[in-house]
Amino acid sequence: MHELSIAESVLEIVTEEARKHGLERINRIKLQVGELAAVVPDSLMFCFELLRRDTIASEAVLEIETVGIVARCDQCDFSFEVRGQVFRCPRCSKPVMELLSGRELSVSSIDGETGEDDGTDQRSCCS
Numbered sequence: 001m002h003e004l005s006i007a008e009s010v011l012e013i014v015t016e017e018a019r020k021h022g023l024e025r026i027n028r029i030k031l032q033v034g035e036l037a038a039v040v041p042d043s044l045m046f047c048f049e050l051l052r053r054d055t056i057a058s059e060a061v062l063e064i065e066t067v068g069i070v071a072r073c074d075q076c077d078f079s080f081e082v083r084g085q086v087f088r089c090p091r092c093s094k095p096v097m098e099l100l101s102g103r104e105l106s107v108s109s110i111d112g113e114t115g116e117d118d119g120t121d122q123r124s125c126c127s
């Protein structure tokens with residue numbers, strides 16, 4: 001399953017980040033997912049909840065932020081948001097090949113706690 005391998009790599013990334021930043025517990029993970037990444041958020045949540053057990057992120061909340069598709073026309077240099085999968089420039093109506101966003105699949109931020117001070121020390125980091 002597509003989402004299962006994504007959930008696995010998200011956990012790998014946050015575990016690695018947590019190690020780098022000395023976090024002992026992860027509270028929140030923000031994920032940016034482009035519309036073209038073909039991820040079903042509910043399915044990804046489900047897989048994540050299965051895999052997070054017995055990891056540093058066992059209590060972590062996964063927030064999925066959907067990123068719209070933005071394309072740039074190389075004919076007239078116009079940038080626009082693609083809606084309804086219509087990859088055509090609204091200004092000159094040429095087909096558009098270059099995408100500025102929409103394929104994202106990345107961890108944008110991680111909130112966690114270092115074990116010191118009874119976990120009151122909150123830290124954020126970005127990958």
Ligand SMILES: [Zn+2]
Pocket residue numbers: 073074075076077078089090091092093094
């Ligand atoms: Zn154009």
